[in-house]
Amino acid sequence: ADGRIVAGGRFTTFSGPARNRIARLNADGSLDSAFDPNAGNTVLTMAAQPDGRIAIGGAFTTLGGQTRNRIARLNADGSLDAAFNPNANGTVQAVAVQADGRIVVGGFFTMLGGQAQNYIAQLDAGGGLTAFNPRPDGAVQALAMQPDGSIVIGGNFGTIGGQTRNAIARLNAFGGVDATFDPNADNTVYTLAVQPDGRIVIGGAFRTVGGQTRNRIARLNADGSLDTAFNPNANSPVYALAVQADGRILAGGFFTMLGGQTRNFIARLNVDGSLDAAFNPNANGPVYTLAVQADGRIAIGGNFSALGAQTRNYIARLNAADGSPDATFDPGANNVVDALAMQTDGRIVAGGNFTTIGGQPRNFVARLSTPQAALQSLALIPYSRGGSVVTWLRSGAGPELTVPPQLLFSQDGATYAEVGTMQRIAGGWRYAGFADQSGYLRTRGQTASGIYNGSGGLIESSLQFSFGFDEIDGIFTSGFE
Numbered sequence: 001a002d003g004r005i006v007a008g009g010r011f012t013t014f015s016g017p018a019r020n021r022i023a024r025l026n027a028d029g030s031l032d033s034a035f036d037p038n039a040g041n042t043v044l045t046m047a048a049q050p051d052g053r054i055a056i057g058g059a060f061t062t063l064g065g066q067t068r069n070r071i072a073r074l075n076a077d078g079s080l081d082a083a084f085n086p087n088a089n090g091t092v093q094a095v096a097v098q099a100d101g102r103i104v105v106g107g108f109f110t111m112l113g114g115q116a117q118n119y120i121a122q123l124d125a126g127g128g129l130t131a132f133n134p135r136p137d138g139a140v141q142a143l144a145m146q147p148d149g150s151i152v153i154g155g156n157f158g159t160i161g162g163q164t165r166n167a168i169a170r171l172n173a174f175g176g177v178d179a180t181f182d183p184n185a186d187n188t189v190y191t192l193a194v195q196p197d198g199r200i201v202i203g204g205a206f207r208t209v210g211g212q213t214r215n216r217i218a219r220l221n222a223d224g225s226l227d228t229a230f231n232p233n234a235n236s237p238v239y240a241l242a243v244q245a246d247g248r249i250l251a252g253g254f255f256t257m258l259g260g261q262t263r264n265f266i267a268r269l270n271v272d273g274s275l276d277a278a279f280n281p282n283a284n285g286p287v288y289t290l291a292v293q294a295d296g297r298i299a300i301g302g303n304f305s306a307l308g309a310q311t312r313n314y315i316a317r318l319n320a321a322d323g324s325p326d327a328t329f330d331p332g333a334n335n336v337v338d339a340l341a342m343q344t345d346g347r348i349v350a351g352g353n354f355t356t357i358g359g360q361p362r363n364f365v366a367r368l369s370t371p372q373a374a375l376q377s378l379a380l381i382p383y384s385r386g387g388s389v390v391t392w393l394r395s396g397a398g399p400e401l402t403v404p405p406q407l408l409f410s411q412d413g414a415t416y417a418e419v420g421t422m423q424r425i426a427g428g429w430r431y432a433g434f435a436d437q438s439g440y441l442r443t444r445g446q447t448a449s450g451i452y453n454g455s456g457g458l459i460e461s462s463l464q465f466s467f468g469f470d471e472i473d474g475i476f477t478s479g480f481e
Contacts (some may be wrong), residue, residue: 007311010186012213015194019281020354022025029261029309032347032366032367032369033360034077034078035077035078035366036078036190036362037056037063037064037074037078037080037286037364037365038063038064038065038362038363038365039056039058039060039062039063039363039364039365039472040062040063040363040364041058041059041060041061041062041364042057042058042059042312042338042351042352042353042364043057043058043338043339043351043352043364043365044057044058044059044092044262044327044338044339044351044352044450044451044455045057045058045091045092045093045094045095045351045450045451045454045456046095046341046349046351046365046449046450047095047096047097047279047341047449047450047455047456047457048097048332048341048342048343048344048349048447048457048458048459049097049101049169049410049451049457050122050344050444050459050460051076051120052075052076052143052343052344053073053074053075053076053081054073054074054076054341054343054349054457055057055071055072055073055084055095055097055103056071056073056074056090056095056351057070057071057072057088057091057092057093057094057095057105057107057455058070058092058339058351058364059091059169060072060364061423063392064078064079064080065204066080066082068080068085068087068150069087069088069089070087070088070089070090070091070092070109071087071088071092071095071105071112072084072085072088073127074442078367078390079318082252083126083127083287084122084126084127085127086105086113086123086127086128086129087112087113087114088095088105088107088109088111088112089106089109089110089111089318090107090110090111091107091108091109091111091248092105092106092107092109092454093106093107093108093139093140093141093450093451093452093454094106094107094140094141094143094144094397094450094454094455095450095455096143096144096145096151096455096457097456097457097458098145098149098173099406099444099458101124101125101332102122102123102124102125102130102397102407103122103123103125103127103418103441104120104121104122104123104132104143104151105120105121105122105123106119106120106139106140106141106142106143106153106155106454107139107140107141108139109121110481111194112129113127113128113129115129115320117129117409118133118135118136118137119132119136119138119139119140119155119157120134120136120140120153121133122175124470130438131174132174132175132276133357134160134161134171134175134176134177135159135160135161135162135421136153136155136159136160136165136169137157137158137159137160138154138155138156138157138158139155139157140153140154140157141154141155141188141189141190141452141454142154142155142189142190142192142452142453143192143453143454143455143456144192144193144194144200144402144454145194145403145446145456146170146194146198146458147403147404147406147421149172149173149174150170150171150172151171151172151173152169152170152173152192152194152200153169153170154166154167154168154188154189154190154191154192154202154204154454155188155189156188157165157169157387159179160164160177160304161175161176162178163179164182165177165182165184165452166185166186167185167186167187167189167206168183168184168185168189168192168202169181169182170224170466180223180224181223181224182224182441183202183209183210183220183224183225183226183335183435184209184210184211185202185204185206185209185218185404186206186207186208186209187204187206187207188204188206189203189206189241190203190204190205190206190237190238190240190452191203191238191239191240191241191452191453191454192241192244192245192453192454193241193242193243193249193402193453194402194446196243196245196247196403196404196424197222198221198222198224198226198292198447199219199220199222200219200220201217201218201220201241201243201249202217202218202219202220202241203216203217203234203237203238203239203240203241203253204216204237204238205237205249206218207421209226209228210225210230210374212226212228212265214231214233214338215233215234216229216236216237216238216253216255217232217233217234217238217241217251218231218234219273220369221270221344222353222365223386224352228368229272229273230271230272230273232251232258232259232269232273232275233257233260234251234253234255234257234258235256235257235258236253236254236255236256237253237254237255238251238252238253238255239252239253239254239287239288239451240252240253240288240289240290240452240453241272241290241342241453242290242291242292242298242400242402242448242453243402244268244292244296244320244328244399244400245292245294245296245424247271248268248269248270248271248276249268249269249270249271249273250266250267250268250269250290250298251266251267251269251288251294252265252266252267252286252287252288252290252300252302253286253287254286254332254444255267258275258311259273259274259275259293260275261277261381263275263280264282264283264284265270265283265284265285265286265287265302265304266281266283266300266323267280267328268286268323277323278322279322279323280322280323281300281307281308281318281323281324281325282307282308283300283302283304283306283307284304284305284307285302285303285304285305286302286303286304286308287300287301287302287304288301288302288303288333288336288337288338288451288452289301289302289337289338289339289340289449289450289451289452289453290340290448290453291340291341291342291348291399291448291449292399292448293342293346293396293397293398293399293400294374294375294376294394294395294396294397294398294399294400295320295334295395295396295397296320296400297317297318297319297320297326297347297397298315298317298318298320298323299315299317299318299340299342299348300315300316300317300318300340301314301315301336301337301339301350301352302314302336302337302338303336304316307324308324308325309326310325312325312330312332313332313333313334314332314333314334314335314336314337314352314354315331315332315333315337315340315350315357316329316330317329323345328371329370329371331350331357331368331435332358332359333352333354333355333356333357334354334355334356334357335351335352335353335354336352336353336354337351337352337354337357337383338348338351338352338451339351339449339450339451339455340352340354340449340450341447341449341450341455341457342397342398342399342447342449343367343399344374344398344399345398346370346372346374346396347367347368347369347370347375347400348367348368348370349365349366349367349368350365350366350367350368351364351365351451352364354366370397372396373395373396373397374396374398375393375394375396375398376393376394376395376398376428376461377391377392378390378391378392378441378461378462378463379388379391379393379463380434380441380442380463380465382436387432387433387434387435387436388412388433388434388435388436389430389431389433389434389465390407390422390430390431390434390441390443391425391428391429391430392405392422392428392443392461393427393428393429394427395427395428395429395430398459399447399448399457399459401445401446401447401459402445402446402447402448402456403442403445403446404421404422404423404424404429405421405422405429405443405445405446406418406419406420406421406422406443406444406445407419407421407422407441407442407443408441408442408443408444409421409434409437409439409440409441409442410439410442411437411438411439411440412438412439412440413439413440413464415441416442419431419434422443429445430472437463438465439465440462440463440464440465441463441465442460442462442463443460443461443462443463444459444460445458445459445460446458
């Protein structure tokens, strides 16, 4: 209950001291001392892959002492993935991992992988360019993946794929422009958040959307038309958005008023767009990134040094109920934290302009441990009416999902086919009506990350099982049960 961890095994030493086969560890939120990629300049974005590797982007030209121009990939231990080197000629601001392992990249570049590629590109799993090339005429600063594989993009462009699209557009998985989706914002869209019902919350510097007044925050219906009932009205740019499990919407940015009330740089909206009066962290500087945990707590990064009356230097975690600072989490950086990404195990990767964090030297990128475990359980309940039920329960420090996860099935554990989309239940997700057959199940969910929450990673869990008994013989192959 106090968060400490008892470990048993075959060891005779633990972290140096003698410990014969049993030990207890504190859970203190200390820095992950083994993870030190050492970037040569600002890290603006990152996206975690299911295998633990992390794609990162920014303004750096070296990483771990080796040349890496603005985009790279780290192995799970923080070492450089030597085989991945796309090489961009301008800042990379957004990275998103697709379900098939391909990686979409957005930013201010015009060359990637040695070829002309304007502001957005797609890489295969090894880092090579694909044929995806929509050619916007301005920077792509935010990416949001939809369950059907479509990609919503935001930025400061005016055309894409030869078609007029002002600051926001939707592409299919191969880069084609969705002709039916044209929200038409009059200024930069910095951030996007897809709701489970398909509606899309957008934030930025715009003042109109679809010809109607919307001050820096708006919500779109799934077809791109304006949700006319949603109008919170911010007085300065909105930089980051995230949707919680209960549907409430977190907003960070440069504003000091939202929903007609004073809210300094961070706020929470109810589902209908009204202000959540109980939530008021009161930062003293802009918030650039948000990362929501499965238990509802919220990690934030930006250019602040205090939340209310409490010192928090550039990074903090908020309690879910009221936005007060989490007393157990205070790493402290020496400069701006631009980007956050939560890994499946609950550790937090931070990127920015810092050179120390948690009291230790870290150039522009670091990883933090958290005092809480990331808990999950994937289970199959057999012989329910109409088929079996699959549940994926998630809690603790793991990342919250941005859209409902997909359920996949395999007979051999190698090739998976999609079964369907899971539905939200208390504490996680559920799929009803799975056809009884032995094999392997996999759940796959998307997470938000990076500066302006404009990037996204993937997490997965798998289960091997067999039918023919009153209870399933199951092996939980990832996470904790």
